[in-house]
Structures are given as C-alpha cells and as structure tokens.
Amino acid sequence: MASKSEKRKFVSGDPAKCVGCCVCEYICSMEHEKTYNPTKSRIRAVRLNPLVNLAIACRLCEDAPCVAACPRDALEQSEETGIIMVDEEKCNGCGWCIEACDYGAIQLHPETKVVYVCDLCDGEPKCVEWCPEEALDFTTKDILSQKARVAVVKKLFQEALKATT
C-alpha cells in the first residue's frame, strides 16, 4: 500500500508540452492576489530557448529542505497534503528557505516580505485548470513514475505495438 506521502498531489510541468506562455502565472496571481502580476505567482515559467520551456511550482519534497532550513520554525509541512505552510508572524523574510529549495519554488513576496509558496488552491489548482497546453498535471509521484514506465515501454516496443494493432 502506498504511503501517505506517495498520495500527495502536486503540480508538475511537462517540458515536452510546456510552451512558456505564463498563463499559469497570471491565473495564479489572479486567484491568490486578485490582480495580474506574474511576480506574485506561486508558479513561475522559465524559457531557456524557444524549444526549452518549463513552469515550476512546489514539488512537496519529502522532509522538505525549506522547512529544515528555517531558523525561526516559520515553515511547517502538512502531514496530510504535504503543502508547505508559512507562519507569517514568524517569517522575517531571511531567505534561508529560498536558498534551500533546489527548484526556486518558494519565493519572497514583493509586498508582504514574507515567503510564499504553492498552496494547491484548496485541492483544485487553477494553473492546471487553465493551462492551454495541458502541460501541467495535478498528480502524485507514484503516478508520475507509472507514466514514465508506460512511456518507456511503449517506446522500447513500438515495433511490436504496431504489429499488434
């Protein structure tokens, strides 16, 4: 049986599909900040070149390094959902968590000056709903690995698959 953490769903971008349009950023700021401002989005898109695009949000790490890095115990990871919760009273914007995150998924809010991170929109992430490319999945790591396995087997046996259809 899958452990609790394996069932945690998070927002994952597919680099094969993402085109870097930033629609996710705009709808995220609209949902959380009631304005249009990508610099206040909890998901950020990166375009390295026309062919390499990816939007990145919190991946709900196991034993999240951002939580461990906080000297003021301002961050806590939900046992159930895996979401990183920020105690805005305790956070002083020191940025240790930002340095600890390998994905740039936790950021300093330009106005409140405390950190903020993806909260999965109460279980219905707006970015996933809006992504025009369906490049964002609201999924678990278990399902991601399943998909990768199915994809690789399909690729390995494409000739055999052709023969059977």
Added chain:
Amino acid sequence: MFGYAGRILHVDLTSGAVKTEKLDKETAKKYIGGIGLGMRLFLDNSKPGTDPFNPKNPLIFITGPLSGTMAASAGNSYAVVSKSPLTDGIAESKSHGFFGAELKRAGYDAVIFTGKSDKLVYAWIDDDSVQLLDAQHLKGKSPHEAEIAIREDLGDFYIRVSAIGEAGENLVRTACIINDEFRAIGRTGMGAVMGAKNLKAVAVRGTNDVNVADLEGFTEFVRMIHERMKGPATRKYRTLGTPENVLVLNAIQAMPTRNFTQASFEGAEKVSGEYLNERYIKKIIGCATCGMRCDHIGVVPEGPYKGTTARVEFECLWALGPNCGVDRLDAIIEAIYQCDHYGMDGISTGVIVSFAMDCYEHGILTKKDTDGLDLRFGNAEALVEMIKRTGSRKGWLGDVLAEGTMRAAEKIGRGAVKYANHIKGLELPGYDLRTLKTAALGFAVSYRGACHLRSGAYSPDVKGKVDRFKIEKGRGKIVMKGEDVYNVIDSLILCKFSRGVYYEELEDMAKYYTLATGIKMTPEELMQAGERINNLARVLNIREGKGTREYDQLPPKILTVPVPEEGVAKGAVVNQKEFDVGLDDYYAVRGWTKEGIPTIEKLKELGLDDLIPIVKNKLAKPEPSKGKKKGGK
C-alpha cells in the same frame, strides 16, 4: 486608472533627463492606446518636416490598454510609433511576446525617446528607476545576443529586452526592433530610428500589479476567448501556421514569384507549410498570456545550415523564398535567421534582394556591381550573402540596398525603378496585387505604405467574396471598414492571428475594453475611433508633405507587367483607369477630397478640430493642374 498605467515616460537621450506625465482618461478613450494613442503622442511631440534620423524625431514605445493583463494575445503587446526612414511618413509597428507586459508592469503606457546619446547606450527601466547605461560592449551584437548580455550584466533573468542589431546601428532603413528573440517591431524601419538615437536597447523589469476594473468579469471573458482559441478560428495558426498560405495562394495565382514577375511558383510544394512542418518545425510555442500557439520554430536538420533555428511565418518565407526564386527551406530558414540576427524586416529585406536579382537578370546590375556575386533568381547562397552585406552595409551594393528599394532604385538608376516593388517607400508583402485587386487598392492607400495588415484587403479577394480581377465601386467601402477595424485592433493591440476569435468583432472588443478599463465604450464609438485614427494618420502624412493622391500609387510592375504564365490569371494587370475608380470610390466613402485630403467637416465630425490648420492650406488650393509649376510670387 484601470488597464492603463496612467503615466507616460519621457526620456531625453541627449541630456539624460527623464520625466513622467499623466495620461488623461479622455485622450485615452479617444485614441484607445497602441498605434492610435501613439500617433496622437507623435503629433504632440514632433515638428513637421523633421528628418527621421534627426534627434528631434520622437521614437515612441507604447502599450495598449490590455497589455499586462491576462488578455489572451493582447496582454503581451506593444507598438512603436515614429516617422519612417523608408516612407518619410507616419510609421507604426506592433510586437507581441513578453516585453509589452513588462513595460506596463513597470508602470508606463508609453515611453517617448527624443534626442540622441553621444555614445551607444541602453535604457534600463526598473519600475520607477530609469537609467541610461553604457552599451558600447553590445555594439554589433544581434538583438538576442544583446538581450542575453543585458540579463547577465544586470543579473536578472526576467528582464525583457527590445533591441536593435547591427542593421539598426548602421541606419539600414529596413532595420527592425526585436524583443524576446524573434518577435519584431518589423516594418517601417523603426530600428534605424533607434540606431540614429544611439539607443541599442530598452530593458525593462516591471513588478507592479496591473489591475482591471472588473477582475472576475474580465477573467471570465478571457476564459471564453481561451475556449474559442481551441476552435476553428485559430486552427490555421495552431497547425500548419501561416505558411499554409503558400499552396493556397499558389493555387489561385496570387503568389508573387521572382520579384512579382510570375504569380505562381513551380517550387511551391517544396516550400509549403505542409513540407515545412513535416521536416523542419520542432515546436510550436506561444507568447505570454496567450491561449493559442503560433510561433513555429524551425530547425534545419542537415546540410550547410544545419542547426539554424528561426521562427518561420509565411511573409518572410515568401519574401526570401519564392519571391527570390528560392525553393530550399534550409536556405530560407537561414535567411530568416540572418534577418533576425542583423535586425532587419524580413519582408522588406526579401523584396530588396529580389529587386537586386531582377536588376541583375536584366543587366542593370553586373558582377562588377555585386563584387562577383552571381545574383540570379534562385541562388540561395547569394541571397544569404546579400542579406549579410545589406545588414552590414558591406560593399557598394550592400550599402545601396540598405537604403531600401525606393532609394536603391534611384541610386542605381539605369531604369531600375521599373523593378522596385514598394508603395510610399515600404516594400510589398506576399500578395500578388495583379490578381488580388481589392488588395491593390487597400495596399495603395495604407498610410504606412504597402501593407497587408493595415486593412486585410486581400481577404475578400482570396475568399472569393468579390471578383478579384477587377476594381469597381464598392471596394472603397470594403477597404475603409477593414482599415478602421484594424486600427482598433492595433490600438487595443490584439494579435491579428487571434482576430477570428472575436465572433462579434467590435462588440466583443468594446466589451473587452470596458471590462479592463471601466470606461464605457460602445461598438459604434470604437468604430469611430478606428476612423479617427485613420484620419489622424492621413493628416500626419499630409503634414510631412505626403498623404495625398499622388502617393497612393502602385509599383510599375503591378501596372505594366501582365501575369505571364498560363492559368486563370494569365494576362492580369492593374490598369490605371480601374485603379482611379477605386481611389475615387475610397476617398468618397472616407469623406475626403478627390486629392485624398480629409475635409474640415470630416475632421470636426471625428473630434479632430485641432488638425484643421494642417489641411486648411491644402484644401484652399484649387485642384492642381498637371505640368504647371507651383504658383510663383
């Protein structure tokens, strides 16, 4: 204000002085934004008769009321307005990508650059902080290389950059301004005006909120547009892209080939959208906030140009391909890349090279003039080499062609004007005007010179809504409606690829505007704004000594060289008589005189009373009789 930032930034490049002024609501509504408001600001900040390269010629970067919002295809846009070094008339061009949204978020509706820096600089706009920074290390860099270098210099990946390449620095009159690697302020030579100011780039970082009047309503409207963008209105752009036009236009003999000699290309299959997508297109990507994807990224898989990557659209593909007799997509992609690299308008560049090829084929240019280059139609290597020489003004011919087709033809002499395909100085795009005659009229009256995107007048011809082989009464109205709607689109700065998703056209656009700005706008008011903008542009051209009937003309080839090949279009050519019928009809529906001058009544009707002094003298004159000198004292 909602939608608008409410601020206009003035940057004097001579002194480095910076100031802001407020944008008032009334002006905003009257001219919408984008090219409309841009041309109004141009009028208010320029003097008549200023040379485009004079420091006093203002260069205006301007956003639309929807820039910076989530508006699909409009949230990412900006325009540049100035006086064109190609036409010596009013110039405007739009671009999408990411830059426009950033400029709005920095808190500006427009940035007006005047003056000239004594050395190469770039403007660094970081919200309220505006600085001119040394750009001498960026000299000779392509727009994209400059973008990367600036991001590294300033240490911020999310800085957006709009820059010129070597062509702009060299005052190549067809130079463009490029943002986000391959989105261009392409037409009318705005990059050369920027180069004349010693302004290499505008770099922006904006972190402010962009608020709309009705956040929920606006977001729902955007959702609806996103849904429509998945439907039939955008199918072409999402699948084969605009190169789909290749076979469509070729089949009806509307595909200008070899500098508008033939109207169809025997190599069309090999440069078709179908062929391109199957072999070259690696990914289709999109601009910020947009729900559709149209940027077809082509990569050359093998051969001498292996690895070359460029965004491929019909116009550049046509100009550098069939128009130059070239049927090799690898070379066409390389040619497009070189245009982007030097920062030159791909349409104008293709037509300039095809003009030179035509001259070469007719013995007007020889190997002596080309420094040994065999400039025959179809010589792909010569095409690529000629682009490089033009961008760097290398050699006699490179330097001459850098002046644009009209001026190059004058410089070359020897009857070269017969092969110069431009209107008002701006090179023709890829529609054969001999077989698309509504387009012939539309392109001729366009205020920025030859342009398919000032009216879309090719559309009724291509779709068979009119008899495309003649001009008759009624075409004026079609052109006028197209122009006025396109003025609205370019002032809201909606992407024209998305125009089909506004099912109710002006009604949808008016709704979009009001949801964003909170300013009431009816479809009728919006249409009138479109008409106002066209009249404003016309009067601006008149102010510059252009903009009258004699400038609304077609190139010699369209008027004198019949389509030679067999088919439905064989023998087609525009004759002056039918063209005059078209002009008369157009001026009449516009409420202009026979000379194409807006009347005082028309200007009053449109609330352009302050423009009356500009046209008054022209109107007072009796109809000029030909052959006589202007009245002496």
